[in-house]
Amino acid sequence: MQIPLVDWLRAQDDETLATLLRLRPDLAVPPPADLTVLATRAGIRASVHRACDDLDTVTLAVLEALVVADADTAPAPLAEIRRLLGPDVPAAALDAALRALRERALVWEADDDGTLSLVPAAREVVPRHPGGLGRPAPGPVGSGALSELLASVEPDELRVLEALAAGPPIGRSRAGSDPTSPVGRLLARGLLLRVDPETVELPRQVGLALRGERPLGRIEVEPPDLATVDRGAEMVDGTAAGAALAALRQVEALIAFWGETPPPVLRSGGLGVRELRRAAREMDVDEPVAALLVEVAVAADLIGESDGVAPEWTPTTAADIWAAGGPEQRWALLARAWLELPRLPGLVGRRDDADRPIAALSEPLRRPLAVRDRRRVLAGLAELPPGTAIGAPEALSQLLAWRAPRRGGRLRDEVVGWTLAEATVLGVVALDAISGPGRALLNQPAEAVAALRAALPEPVGHVLLQADLTAIAPGPLVPELERDLDLMADVESAGGATVYRFTESSVRRALDAGRTATELRDLLSARSATPVPQALSYLVDDVARRHGRLRGGAAASFLRSDDEVLLSEVLAHPDSTVLELRRIAPTVVVSPLPLVELLDGLRAAGFSPAAEDAGGGVLDLRDRGRRIDPRRSRGARPAAPPEPAGAHLDAVVSRMRSGDALAGVRRSVSGSAMPANGSSATLATLQDAARARRTVWIGFVDGHGVAGERVLEPVNVGGGVVEGRDSVNGDIYRVPLHRITSIALVED
Structure with missing residues (x-):
């Protein structure tokens, strides 16, 4: 007798059921009431599709063999499955594939003789022509005459049959209407079937006969080789650390740039091509990298869409908190945001279905499965020893495609390349190998900060001043020196060694911040490992000599100077008319403009x-x-998609067992259940059951008015409450007598 899926599930232990729920978490949402509900969900088409997404090439081939053997309609012998798979699939590989299918409740033993049944929805998972075979055909082909028919085919007819036997079994031919053509002769003998006037199909029996010992064709049992190169863990981590610092510098530049000139949000959403190009120039990167950094900055909530009639992409106050942290903390936030980004920045610049370019930050970039695919790529790299790189991204694409052929869609191979390129920009990957910080980010997110700290070189407290008004930082600087240099110089190039350039405007910026010329000279002397160039000293002194000779205050604003001639020069300057200056004393001039506008106007005029x-x-x-x-x-983002916890799965399995037992009891007492018309009758029934150690079924209403039922062995009855042990899980429950609506004794 054929065993249905629900009965097979009932025969499994709790650990097997918990494994099923872990591998197919959609079955547990919401928790099934009993095993009948679980079996029904396990056969739903959408759930079966999701369950097959994780299957590798061999397991999917076994699934196709089961479909070819029609195991979804009648149990199929294991020997037939072995025959269909041919010599390429050894017994160990077949056993592993069947175990994976059983764990997901896609296949189960339908009888004691080892025949296998398949969930009917599996037929919709495999290709339209499973194994590249056509439909079975009646007539001579389906009888013992097939061998004689094949022996009589002509060479030109055999070529047609072999081409269709290699798959797919469907072919188009206009010569089929000619009875003298090879296709016409094959149709006449039933070796081909007509689908329409121009399409023919090779019957399954003919395809199996022509394929010989490999009925389903050649099956790749072993995964593709992944050529590797040993780069050295220290070199990989050092390169990754340099990339991480560069990415931080670029995001800082983006925040500063958009803080001054926020770009508008497109009416259709996203960022305009011109604005992306401007941001790329400001960060000194190409446009694909700029699109990635913009997406990550928004995902990390460092930049957001402002409110208003004309919204703009504007830095948030979180950007200031982020900027105050150390490089390790700042990198960890960006890296986590990228890892959990449900979008594909690699699509920026491509055309959508309406042939319009896809903009950064736009809705077409949203791909809910991007996180899963990104993690798969990194997990493939993380399987290699530290410092070991893949020979080519294409090899990793082929390996991942063998492991999960159904995943990735049409962008599967491109996603691998995009992920590696994006991870390299952020320092998660370097030299085609996953870095130490990247490995920690993937497997132990709490350790990512420490991993990058270990990879970064020790901060240095000095720079090398050059005669061309530049300073070279031979590594990451201590925070206070980095802040001082950012104030008085501009970054010219970043990397393992950062180059700063001193200009008149950068020195004036430091003076505007309250530094004096003496403080700047002392700082340069104390922090430089080389003598301070004379040209730099002259630059500081010259800017300081002219700086502050005019003093501005808020009156709306005023100017004061001990040099009356200088104020006369300001008033006489042609550009001063727009500043609306008025002299109120020999050394004081006032203006109705805000102080910031007044000072900017004077600087534009050369003062x-x-x-x-x-x-x-x-x-x-x-x-x-x-x-x-x-x-x-x-708050911290989850580092990985949540997985059902073991305790939760155990509770769900226990609930299903209880529900299953309750369903059986409900069927047995359906005709004998009595309404609890009075508390005295209910009390008497429960007391009799307690004395006789009988089990009772009770229906009740809880404190929220929700109806429920339970099977109990009463232990104590009194005080308006029955206390009993659950017949399935052994837990003790207390039910008030006045809430019991019906009751029945359960027959042994």
Whole structure:
């Protein structure tokens, strides 16, 4: 007798059921009431499709063999499956594939003789022509005359049959209407079937006979070789650390740039091509890298879409908190945001279905499965020893395609290349090998910060000043020196060694922030491993000599200077008319303009004013850029998709067992259940059951008015409450008597 799936599930132990729910988590949402519900869900087409996404090439070939053997309609012998798979699939590989199918409840033993049954929905998972074979045909082909028919075919007819036997079994031929053509002769003898006037199909029996000992064709049992190169863990981690620092510098530049000039949000959503190009120039990267960094910055909530009639992409206040952290913490936030990014930045610039270019930050980039595919690529690299790189991305694509042929869709191979390129930009991958920080990010996210800290070189506290007004930082700088250099110089190039350039505007920026010429000279002397070039000293002194001779304050604003001639020169300058200056004393001039606008206008006219506070000290009026509130909480993101916990799975299995037992009891007491018309009758029934150690079925209503039922062995009855042990899991439950709606004794 054929065993249905639900009965096979009932015969399995709890560990097997928990494994099924772990491999197919959709079956447990919401938790099934009993095993009948579980068996029904396990055969649903959408669930079967999801369950097959993780199967490798060999397991899918076994699934096709089961479909060819019609195991979805009647149990198929294991020997027939072996025959269909041919000599390429050894017994161990077949056993492993069947075990994977059983664990997912796609296949089960239908009888004691070892025949196998397949869920009917599996036929919709395999290709339209399983194994490249056509449909079975009646007539002479389906009888013992097939060998004689094949022996009589002519060479030109055999070529047609062999071409269709190699798959697919469907061919198009206009010569089929000619009875003297090879196709016409094959149709006349039933070796081909007509589908329509121009299409023919090779019957399954003919295809199996022509393929000989390999009925399903050649099956690749072993995964493709993955050629590797040993780069050395130290070199990989060092290169990754340099890439991570460069990425941080580029994101900082993006935040500063968009803080001053936020780009508009397109009406269709996203970022315009021109704005992306401008951001790429500002970060000194190409456009694909700029698109990646923009996507990651938005995903990390460092940049967001502002409110208003004309929304703009504006840095958030979280960007300031991020900038105050160390490089390890800042990198970890960006790397996690990229790893969990449900989008494909590699699609930026491509054409959508309407032949329109896909913009960065736009909706067409959203791909919910991008996180899963990104993790698969990194996991493939993480299987290799530290410092070991793949020979070519194509080899990794082939390996992943063998492991899960159904995953990835038409962009499967491109996603591998995009993931490797993006991971290289962020330092997760370097030299085609996963870095130490990248491995920690994937497997132990809490250790990612420490892993990058170990990969970074020790911070240095000095620079090398050059005669061409540049300073070379031979490695990452200590935080205070880095802040000082960012204030008084501009980054010219970043990498393992960062080059800073001193200019008149950068030195003035430091003076505007309140530094004096003496402080700048002392800083350069103390922090330089080489003598301070004379040209740099002259630059600092020259800018400082002109800086602050004019003093501005808020009146709306005012200018003061001990040099009356200088104020007269300002008033006489042609560009001063727009500043609306008015002299109120020999050394004081006022303006209705805000102080920032007044000072900017004077600088544009060639003067070097400085702002002062109420005490006469230099006031830093540098623009910090626009900011908006972050869109979401800065709480930690989950490092990986949540998986059902063991305790949760055990609870679901226990509930299904209880529900199954309850369903059986319900069927047995359906005709004998009595309404609990009075508490005295209910009390008497429960007391009798407790004395006789009988099991009772009770229906009740809980405190929320929800109806329920339970099978109990009463232990104690009194005080308006029955206390009993659950007949399935052995737990003790207490049910108030007044909430019991029906009751029945369970027959042994």
